[in-house]
Amino acid sequence: MKCNRCGTELNKGDICPGCGANVRTYRRLVSLSNVYYNDGLERAGVRDLTGATEALKQSLKLDKNNIDARNLLGLIYYETGEVVAALSEWVISKNLKAEDNIADYYMDTVRNSPSKLDDINQTIKKFNIALNYCHQDSLDLAVIQLKKVLSLNSGFIKAHLLLCLLYLKGGNWDRAKIEAQKSLKLDTGNVLAKKYLKEADSMLLPGESGKLVSDIAAADSDDVIRYNSGNEMIIQPVKKSAITRTGSIWGIVLGIVLGLAAACFLILPQRIVSINSSNQQKITQISEESDAKSAKINEYEQQIATLQTQIDTLQTQVTDYEGVDSTSAAMNSLMKAVSIYLANPSDVEGMAKALSKVDLDAIGDDVSPEFKSLYDSLMSLVGPQLATSYYNTGYEAYKLDDYATAIANLSKAYQYNSGDVNTLYYLANSYYANGDIDKAKESYDLVVNNFPNTQSAQAAQTKLAEINNSGN
Secondary structure (H helix, E strand, O other), X not given: OEOOOOXXXXXXXXXXXXXXXXXXXXXXXXXXXXXXXXXXXXXXXXXXXXXXXXXXXXXXXHOOOOHHHHHHHHHHHHHOOOHHHXXXXXXXXXXXXXXXXXXXXXXXXXXXXXXXXXHHHHHHHHHHHHHHHHHOOOHHHXXXXXXXXXXXXXXXXXXXXXXXXXXXHHOOHHHHHHHHHHHHHHOOOOXXXXXXXXHHHHHHOOOOOOHHHHHHHHHOOOOEEEEEEOOEEEEEEOOOOOOOHHHHHXXXXXXXXXXXXXXXXXXXXXXXXXXXHHHHHHHHHHHHHHHHHHHHHHHHHHHHHHHHHHHHHHHHHHHHHHHHHHHHHHHHHHHHHHHXXXXXXOOHHHHHHHHXXXXXXXXXXXXXXXXXXXXXXXXXXXXXXXXXXXXXXXXXXXXXXXXXXXXXXXXXXXXHOOOOHHHHHHHHHHHHHOOOHHHHHHHHHHHHHHOOOOHHHHHHHHHHHXXXXXXX
């Protein structure tokens, strides 16, 4: 155990050997936190996930650095379908203990599986859609969405509980009971699941409804039939019949036939019309929502087009300003390089740093002839030294496979000395190795055209043939 103030490893005493603080209370808090962690671990072992979650939260209140408790809480969240909450706990655990932390394995298991990540995203989206349907009182659509959620993640307890509640509201007591039992199978200590199961059982099973009913049932249990209708108990006497067993069977058969005929000719058509009407209303509502969203999308597209036009206009203005600023910056850099040369002609590094901001291709024709003349004069004096310095740096980077640095330095070397075939050839090789095929082809062409009858030109022709044959 380490001191919570200075991080020093504590001994058996109550005084920190590092800072001298009294750590007796801190020891008790850590010990109590471990007690709650052990309680949560035991509850998780018997799938009392609700109780385990409460115990682990209490453990972290006492000691936020209890890594085992935080990782276990993340696992419980993940088991119950709360993936976002699980990742949050594991990220906090990783920040508290960067090395040798099993939270790395848990997070990698989730992040390295694209299909699992997609299922998680779809689960969250569909569950939120189901909640919105509930708020809109579209309970049938909410049930459909929740079934899709559970097909993606059957361990999502919140989805089971919400589906159970919707079944209870719709009077589907048997389905509500099944969903409540599934929730309790995942989490034996879930209070809501127990509450919903009790409600479903009370509506499915016959029950006692007062002392008078108990007395009647006890007095003549063979002469009455008891069953629930809503929240009321119906007691129906059994009528004695004088007909024979055979006559009773034929009467039952005739009643079934008449009931089916009545259902087919009277109830069923009206039911079909009612269902079709309800479906048509839902289709109309969905169509109206879709039209409204399409109108919003068109409006947003028009706003985007207007903003894009404004951006293009502002970009043009910024480009014009940048042209002026780049020309002025180039003049200042050239003056600084000349000043360095006059003060110390051997300060190649200083002149190179100053001239690095002078890009003739960028400023184009915006400079004066005097600027060009001064630049050419300075280049005739220090250009070879600058080219040699940049070439050495770029070639070393090329040998180390650092092609980005090689390109930056060899480009400068070629700018200051365009007559060196090695500089241009290694620049082309760097472009090719760095994946810039167009720049590589352009540089190889320059080697072939500007330095014919050289070994570098022959090698460049071979590279160009290789590039062209590969389809690039």
